Amino acid sequence: MxxxxxxxxxxxxxxxxxxxxxxxxxxxxxxxICWGGRNWKFQSDAQRRWLEVMAERGWTxxxxxxxxxxxxxxxxxxxxxxxxxxxxxxxxxxxSFGISMLGPAxxxxxxxxxxxxxxxxxxxxxxRWCQGYSEPGAGSDLAGLQTKAEDKGDHWLINGQxxxxxxxxxxxxxxxxxxxxxxxxxxGISFLLFDMETPGVSTKPILLISxxxxxxxxxxxxxxxxxxxxxxxxxxxxxxxxxxxxxxxxMIAGMGLGVSGSSVTLGPVVKxxxxxxxxxxxxxxxxxxAFAAMSERFxxxxxxxxxxxxxxxxxxxxxxxxxxxxxxxxxxxxxSDALEWDSxxxxxxxxxxxxxxxxxxxxxxxxxxxxLNIVAxxxxxxxxx
Amino acid sequence: xxLTDDQKMLQQTAASFLAExxxxxxxxxxxxxxxxxxxxxxxxxxxxxxxxxxxxxxxESHGGxxxxxxxxxxxxxxxxxxxxxxxxxxxxxxxxxxIENTEYADRWYPRILSGEAVLALAVDEGxxxxxxxxxxxxxxxxxxFVLKGAKQFVVQGGSADxxxxxxxxxGSPGETEGLTLFAVPKGATGLEIESTSLVDSSKAARxxxxxxELDADAVIxxxxxGLRPLKRALAAGNSGAAAELVGVAAGASARTLDYLRQxxxxxxxxxxxxxxxxxxxxxxxxxxxARAATFKAAKLLDIxxxxxxLHVSVAKAKAAEVASLAVREGVQMHxxxxxxxxxxxxxxxxxxxxxxxxxxxxxxxRNNVAKLSGY
Numbered sequence: 001m002x003x004x005x006x007x008x009x010x011x012x013x014x015x016x017x018x019x020x021x022x023x024x025x026x027x028x029x030x031x032x033i034c035w036g037g038r039n040w041k042f043q044s045d046a047q048r049r050w051l052e053v054m055a056e057r058g059w060t061x062x063x064x065x066x067x068x069x070x071x072x073x074x075x076x077x078x079x080x081x082x083x084x085x086x087x088x089x090x091x092x093x094x095x096s097f098g099i100s101m102l103g104p105a106x107x108x109x110x111x112x113x114x115x116x117x118x119x120x121x122x123x124x125x126x127x128r129w130c131q132g133y134s135e136p137g138a139g140s141d142l143a144g145l146q147t148k149a150e151d152k153g154d155h156w157l158i159n160g161q162x163x164x165x166x167x168x169x170x171x172x173x174x175x176x177x178x179x180x181x182x183x184x185x186x187x188g189i190s191f192l193l194f195d196m197e198t199p200g201v202s203t204k205p206i207l208l209i210s211x212x213x214x215x216x217x218x219x220x221x222x223x224x225x226x227x228x229x230x231x232x233x234x235x236x237x238x239x240x241x242x243x244x245x246x247x248x249x250x251m252i253a254g255m256g257l258g259v260s261g262s263s264v265t266l267g268p269v270v271k272x273x274x275x276x277x278x279x280x281x282x283x284x285x286x287x288x289x290a291f292a293a294m295s296e297r298f299x300x301x302x303x304x305x306x307x308x309x310x311x312x313x314x315x316x317x318x319x320x321x322x323x324x325x326x327x328x329x330x331x332x333x334x335x336s337d338a339l340e341w342d343s344x345x346x347x348x349x350x351x352x353x354x355x356x357x358x359x360x361x362x363x364x365x366x367x368x369x370x371x372l373n374i375v376a377x378x379x380x381x382x383x384x385x
Numbered sequence: 386x387x388l389t390d391d392q393k394m395l396q397q398t399a400a401s402f403l404a405e406x407x408x409x410x411x412x413x414x415x416x417x418x419x420x421x422x423x424x425x426x427x428x429x430x431x432x433x434x435x436x437x438x439x440x441x442x443x444x445e446s447h448g449g450x451x452x453x454x455x456x457x458x459x460x461x462x463x464x465x466x467x468x469x470x471x472x473x474x475x476x477x478x479x480x481x482x483x484i485e486n487t488e489y490a491d492r493w494y495p496r497i498l499s500g501e502a503v504l505a506l507a508v509d510e511g512x513x514x515x516x517x518x519x520x521x522x523x524x525x526x527x528x529x530f531v532l533k534g535a536k537q538f539v540v541q542g543g544s545a546d547x548x549x550x551x552x553x554x555x556g557s558p559g560e561t562e563g564l565t566l567f568a569v570p571k572g573a574t575g576l577e578i579e580s581t582s583l584v585d586s587s588k589a590a591r592x593x594x595x596x597x598e599l600d601a602d603a604v605i606x607x608x609x610x611g612l613r614p615l616k617r618a619l620a621a622g623n624s625g626a627a628a629e630l631v632g633v634a635a636g637a638s639a640r641t642l643d644y645l646r647q648x649x650x651x652x653x654x655x656x657x658x659x660x661x662x663x664x665x666x667x668x669x670x671x672x673x674x675a676r677a678a679t680f681k682a683a684k685l686l687d688i689x690x691x692x693x694x695l696h697v698s699v700a701k702a703k704a705a706e707v708a709s710l711a712v713r714e715g716v717q718m719h720x721x722x723x724x725x726x727x728x729x730x731x732x733x734x735x736x737x738x739x740x741x742x743x744x745x746x747x748x749x750x751r752n753n754v755a756k757l758s759g760y
Binding site: 265267268270271272278279281282283285286287289290291293294296297298300301304306314317318369371372373375376379380382383384385 | 670678680
């Protein structure tokens, strides 16, 4: 047996013994997702236990170094662990922007103190993070952001407003882009971390067309932030932001593969009787399987160091457009059943709400149009792009 | 799913060989210009052999390289990029797979390796690919068979030294059982070959079998057991055609991008217009998706994965769809010059439509994906 075989056998046995049966059920609603944080109410004992045992082993973030609460696994071991988790249909023990976005950015840009302070908290799900990027006047033109951070000697003083802050009303801390200089657009941005309970921070949920409020408006009114809570140097926040956006785009692109635990293809699930709908769904399934192939190929190329740095933009564009199509077809296949908004029969209007929510996929994290701009400029090198 | 060092080396060899020797000017336009009856050059086919490219799908036991669909795809992408006419797909991929593990391998592999033989596959009997609808009748007579019926879209059938022919020895059209593959030699008595020029200047034949008498040993493999080798050959063919389509798409796209970078209107390079940038970027993403699907299918074929058939149809459908988009965008973005025979972009459009239909078009393969997925 190779080392990897041994790892696989041991992981399998450990997961078999430690993953509660309830945590092997498919995710049916938002409440089934464990976000962690200071105010997290566990849905069940099983959800709590699953997070605790996995965090104890460093497997909420299996590929992070052990000194920061990770599992210290190699790329191959991480892949095997993910396969084993998928094999038993295990839910992720912890879902968080700390894991998927801030963590990778801190590992690359954070100071030694910041890494040993923040990363273990993220790994254990103790602090729930939100992302303060967009502003009312800075959407696609993100670098035009105006939220001001003034250097007051022993602290930064923050004034301004963010919008589309995911789960700001539930988050403990924020990673936030602020303007520290007006001399340069991209070169006047800094990346700050601060507690959402700091005086002067307030949030207001935004009700979406899907009927839920995953996003907030977030207001900063004379918010004092300690000087050491800046990541990277002053005015270099755009580099951190761009790096982090790559991770966000990969995450959103994953929507193209369907929700975790479900089928990538649609036809085997809905079994369309109408021949014209069947044809549309077959065309979709071809695209979904082909997109999954690109996802695998790019992942392999990233590992081999052969991927184009702008490839997350390709994934994000294709994956989100695909997910919107998936939901259009789910609605068409569901007929009038899919129109119900709050009945138990429709699991609280799940189809309609998911369909409406999917429209945001090609807007959040950089619109499809912005992704196409990036491909045109950084991959195709078209003039003036 | 990245390429190995050997595969990268093969890619470099194929890319420089085909860009140089297989270019549109040297091959496609040359043979089209003199109205060559083969539609390709035998000299170039010999060069394929000298470089070892004809050996890719031939087992090592027969002096080949014993490689697979992935290596064939690498070469075919370059063939597509340069629109190089050659017997590579039909002879050294499809026919080689059809006769694998039969006595015909001993007979034909040496001549495939040396670049002397051209082989063809005759399946289609109507304008749409439908192998299970095979009606061409092979009736037992004495020690052999008599073949009666017709075939069409037999690629390079007029140039072929031997035509692998799917015939019905049992059952009726629509049934997958009862098919048998026959080796029909060039010049067989009663075989009428009408070689036609297709839209892309390639050649395909319509065959009429007027009671063609064949010995029992003309059977490739087993009587009534033709489905397996036929499916194997078609899978290799579709995987290969998908790769060639990816090459056609990439070649058309590269030329279009060049044009966007040099053509000026309204005092600007037209590549500066966002309306065109977004279409070019969308096309680029689609080509990457098609390439990934194609190499995944090839890999699954190479490891005999049970999902290979599904993914071959995914690859062929996706590559055909994307290559079609690439050539349509190519002609449109070139404007008037794209409509001229003098400009190469139109040649990509012509090649795409033929390759897209070969071994089943977009709708055939989408339907196949649905069927294999259980709906």
